[in-house]
Amino acid sequence: xxxxxxxxxxxxxxxxxxxxxxxxxxxxxxxxxxxxxxxxxxxxxxxxxxxxxxxxxxxxxxxxxxxxxxxxxxxxxxxxxxxxxxxxxxxxxxxxxxxxxxxxxxxxxxxxxxxxxxxxxxxxxxxxxxxxxxxxxxxxxxxxxxxxxxxxxxxxxxxxxxxxxxxxxxxxxxxxxxxxxxxxxxxxxxxxxxxxxxxxxxxxxxxxxxxxxxxxxxxxxxxxxxxxxxxxxxxxxxxxxxxxxxxxxxxxxxxxxxxxxxxxxxxxxxxxxxxxxxxxxxxxxxxxxxxxxxxxxxxxxxxxxxxxxxxxxxxxxxxxxxxxxxxxxxxxxxxxxxxxxxxxxxxxxxxxxx
Numbered sequence: 385x386x387x388x389x390x391x392x393x394x395x396x397x398x399x400x401x402x403x404x405x406x407x408x409x410x411x412x413x414x415x416x417x418x419x420x421x422x423x424x425x426x427x428x429x430x431x432x433x434x435x436x437x438x439x440x441x442x443x444x445x446x447x448x449x450x451x452x453x454x455x456x457x458x459x460x461x462x463x464x465x466x467x468x469x470x471x472x473x474x475x476x477x478x479x480x481x482x483x484x485x486x487x488x489x490x491x492x493x494x495x496x497x498x499x500x501x502x503x504x505x506x507x508x509x510x511x512x513x514x515x516x517x518x519x520x521x522x523x524x525x526x527x528x529x530x531x532x533x534x535x536x537x538x539x540x541x542x543x544x545x546x547x548x549x550x551x552x553x554x555x556x557x558x559x560x561x562x563x564x565x566x567x568x569x570x571x572x573x574x575x576x577x578x579x580x581x582x583x584x585x586x587x588x589x590x591x592x593x594x595x596x597x598x599x600x601x602x603x604x605x606x607x608x609x610x611x612x613x614x615x616x617x618x619x620x621x622x623x624x625x626x627x628x629x630x631x632x633x634x635x636x637x638x639x640x641x642x643x644x645x646x647x648x649x650x651x652x653x654x655x656x657x658x659x660x661x662x663x664x665x666x667x668x669x670x671x672x673x674x675x676x677x678x679x680x681x682x683x684x685x686x687x688x689x690x691x692x693x694x695x696x697x698x699x700x701x702x703x704x705x706x707x708x709x710x711x712x713x714x715x716x717x718x719x720x721x722x723x724x725x726x727x728x729x730x731x732x733x734x735x736x737x738x
Contacts, residue, residue, distance in 0.1 A: 388718065390572065391725075392554075394418070395547055395565040399556050402500050402542030404453030406469035408583040410505030411449055415568065415581055422571035424579075431583040431593030435567075437576030443732045444578045444602075444699075446594060446610045447564040448585030448685060451557055452710055454497065454527055454541040462527040462541060464488060470587035485525045489516045491711060492527075496544040499535055508539060543712060553619075554721070558706060558714040560585070563611040566725060575732050582685065591689035598697050606639045608699030609646075609731060610686040611724075613716070614660055615709030622716070625658040626723035628703040632661050634680055635687030639698040646700050649730050655723045660703070702727060 398418075403411035412433045416426045424435040433449075454462040455469075492513050499508035511531030519526045532541065548555040554562070567579040580597070582590035598605065616622035629646055632638055650657040661681055668678045689697045704724050708714040729735035 388722070391565065391569045391721070392547070392549065394569055395554070395562065398565050398568075399545050399547045399558075399561050402453070402498065402505065402540065403449055403451050403561070404455070404465045404502075404540040404542050405450040405584055405586040406465060407453075407455070407500075407502035407540035408450050409503045410500065412581070412583075413505065415449065415564070418568050419571060419579075422568065424571050429593065429597060431590065432597055433581040434597065435571065435579045435581070437571065437578075439576040440578045442577040443575075444580070444605065444608050445567055445570075445728070445731075446580040446582060446608060446685065447567050447612065448560050448582045448590050449564050450583055450586050450590075451542070451559065451561065452586060453543055454529070456499070456532070456535040456537050456539040456541060458537055460528060460533045462529055462532075464525050464527075465540060466586045467525065469584060470589070485518050488525060489518065492516065492543065495712060497529060497532070497541045498544050499532055499539050499541045502540050509534065510544070511541075545712060549718075552718050553715045554718065555708070555713050555715040557712055558716060559613045559710060562613055562704060562706075562716065562721075563724075566611065566721070566728060569725070570728050570732065573729060574734050575728075577732055585685050588683065588688060590685050591692055594685070595689050595693050595697060598693075604696050604698075606698045607642055608686070608689075608697055609642075610684065610699065610701050611728075612684065612701065612703050613706045613709075613714065614703035616705050616707055619707055619715070622705040622707050624656070625705060626656045626717075626720045627727060628660050628701075628705050629657055630660050630684070630701045630703070633682050633684045633687035635683055636690040638686060638690065638700050642698070642700040646702060646727070646731075649727060653726060653730065655727065702731075 401411050401414045419426050419435045427434045453465045455465045457463045495513050498510045509532050511529040514530045515528040545557045584590050614628040664679050686701050704716050704720050706714050706716045
């Protein structure tokens, strides 16, 4: 049975632990403790933490655990960690678009931050972002932070975060600590399968760690369920469904039978759902008629691993609709969280569809 208070308490604790992309080791340590307290067997690999119960093949879920943040790149100079870790600089000819940089440049002004040692999580100081700008010489996004002038290059800096619960909505930097917390909580509810927690999804690299595990231990699969948040422009559009499915992303199509199975679980249980790829395609038709920009179908961990493995690893996605994507105010409804948890239990065989 879903117990809301323990889940909220767990999410509150996890969201305060830093997990900047490419500096996730300390968060893996926190996850290991929480999972082992719930009876899971936990194994570390490079970029991957694997938690297993007594029936590891009964169901397989994957959630990425990295979040956006900064990294010190020089004296009182900080850059967006995902750009640095993904080697997306103008020097390499793989630069981030100016449009993307301008979207981010004002997003985190005056946001408090904390520096930490990436392996242990040891606190290295606190500060506040005072300025962000695009360097005209390097064509990179640069942040200035008051209070962290003592840091040396390479130190990760997380956005200081706390969970907020107001009027039935959870808010914070939810992507993707939200669904990771759901998987940890699933072990409290009797889950005996396998949960993968991956690093560096925000740089498009997490699929490598996951595929390596399947090639070494797991063999081929068609039933991997990748969980994540799914952004919408406002609460009205997010609230039209409790959970979000996909048939494909920009990289690849997903396993049709597994996707249809998830759809049937939703339909038979009275859980409202939609397909994100169909929603984007419908918006793009309208945008084309009005001369506006076309939106990408988006790139997901599942799509990347399906494409890279030529279908050796396949499955479906299950996502929670949110607003305020990649900000400190990303929000989702408790109603969606409850529906999402019910689906996890049904996929795991712990609850039957009505």
